[in-house]
Amino acid sequence: MSLAKTIPNQDVAHHQALATDKTVFGFWVYLMTDLLMFGVLFATYSVLHGNIFNGPSGHEIFSLPFALLETMILLTSSFTCGLAMLAVRKNAKNQVLLWLGITFLLGLAFLGLEFSEFSKLISEGNSWQRSAFLSSFFTLVGTHGLHITSGLLWMLICMIKVKSQGLNVNIARKLTLFSLFWHFLDIVWIFIFTIVYLMGAI
């Protein structure tokens, strides 16, 4: 027997599902405009990455193992975020909190690593004021970091809501949008890893 037949008023559920589809679609369009912004930042970086103004080039200041560690952490957090979504569908509140908690810690670790990289660069005198290359680098990676920060805040709010209200349709929808956002940031980071770090090291 299909699930839809077990509820008396399936029209309501159907409407709700349609409304959620619209919400997801709207959020998806926002993500695409965000992607366009990142595309422009990538283009800026690609144009300016050779303009080092006698400062350091990417080859001298980037540490590949460090960037790989950041990538692994973010990929894993994307995976655990997916597991949290599976737990939402299973309606297992504690599992949702557990996986979201792990995702949160991984995101925090990523942000900490990025912060330490930035502060190291700045303390060595290689801030965004040093050259056009570093300006575009800090803008691109910093914008991504800003998105991660807001994602962490969003995750925290979701976790508090799940804890206090339990799982319901509203929170499930919010978590769906959040998971889209988090996977999207993962995709952007993959391109940062490739274009900034890997290609900077070639």
Added chain:
Amino acid sequence: MNKKEEIQIKQIEHPGTLKSYVTGFVLSIVLTIIPYLIVINHIVSGAFIVAVVICFAFAQLAVQLLFFLHMREEAKPRLNLLIFISFASIILIVVVASIWIMQHLNYNMNLIQLNNEMKYGEGF
């Protein structure tokens, strides 16, 4: 939570399975490690390596879209896919054209050549 809401949650949740997430995770790890090893060991060299690394990034993008964002399982009329394709083409035009134009700008605005032209040539 009542029965109705429980079913609603199941309806709105996107169609991922544990298997698809694990496959996506393993693939994305592999697709990160391989270009990393290629770059640090200098297995391929020259301009070719850039192409290889970028290909891996796009393979990674495909994995993320299929296994994490579940674009393959989207119900018709597949508006998300449609808007993704249109934005992807806009982004491609913006990025590729910007790089192309700026490279040629550098070439066309070669100051040394311009100076020489002004000094020894016929000017503009």
